Amino acid sequence: MIKKLIPDYVFKTIYDIPLEKLYEDGIRLILTDLDNTLISYAETLPHERLFEWKKKIEELGFEFILVSNSRKDRVDKFAKAFDIPYQKFSTKPLKRGIKRAMKKIATKKYDKNQVLLIGDQLMTDILGAKRCKIKAGLIYPVDKSSDIKATRLNRKMEQFFLKRIKKKMPDVYNEKLKEFDEL
Numbered sequence: 001m002i003k004k005l006i007p008d009y010v011f012k013t014i015y016d017i018p019l020e021k022l023y024e025d026g027i028r029l030i031l032t033d034l035d036n037t038l039i040s041y042a043e044t045l046p047h048e049r050l051f052e053w054k055k056k057i058e059e060l061g062f063e064f065i066l067v068s069n070s071r072k073d074r075v076d077k078f079a080k081a082f083d084i085p086y087q088k089f090s091t092k093p094l095k096r097g098i099k100r101a102m103k104k105i106a107t108k109k110y111d112k113n114q115v116l117l118i119g120d121q122l123m124t125d126i127l128g129a130k131r132c133k134i135k136a137g138l139i140y141p142v143d144k145s146s147d148i149k150a151t152r153l154n155r156k157m158e159q160f161f162l163k164r165i166k167k168k169m170p171d172v173y174n175e176k177l178k179e180f181d182e183l
Contacts (some may be wrong), residue, residue: 033119
């Protein structure tokens with residue numbers, strides 16, 4: 001189980017993602033979480049820096065889809081303002097929403113090794129990606145203080161599993177998760 005919580009990549013922010021390198025490595029479809037990955041729970045609309053980042057993604061040739069667990073209208077509003085296709089109520093870490101984004105929303109078929117899911121939670125985003133056998137990128141949360149109740153609960157479970165990873169896989173923990181754990 002804990003191996004499915006180990007991300008392939010860890011980034012401080014979405015702006016630290018080496019997009020050119022990912023493209024060279026064959027990634028073509030980026031699935032991304034919304035809350036505390038692109039914006040905090042306290043925000044509702046994309047800001048200018050985010051639009052610049054999206055433009056760079058598109059210029060490089062990536063396809064980009066929002067995959068959120070939220071059912072709220074804020075997902076619809078954000079996606080429309082950001083002009084991005086989306087899957088809300090994706091039920092991560094279950095496979096169904098992620099697979100729907102890959103198979104029904106994406107404009108073409110991608111091999112699993114061409115897909116990267118980016119998110120701020122081990123228990124939903126990283127586990128969901130690993131269950132679908134796609135690459136997983138962990139982002140430090142934009143603003144943990146804005147987390148909703150369900151996310152706070154996930155973060156408590158995350159702490160439990162981070163301790164197990166630290167004990168059973170210290171090299172992996174130190175390389176990928178130590179800084180994330182110390183937030």
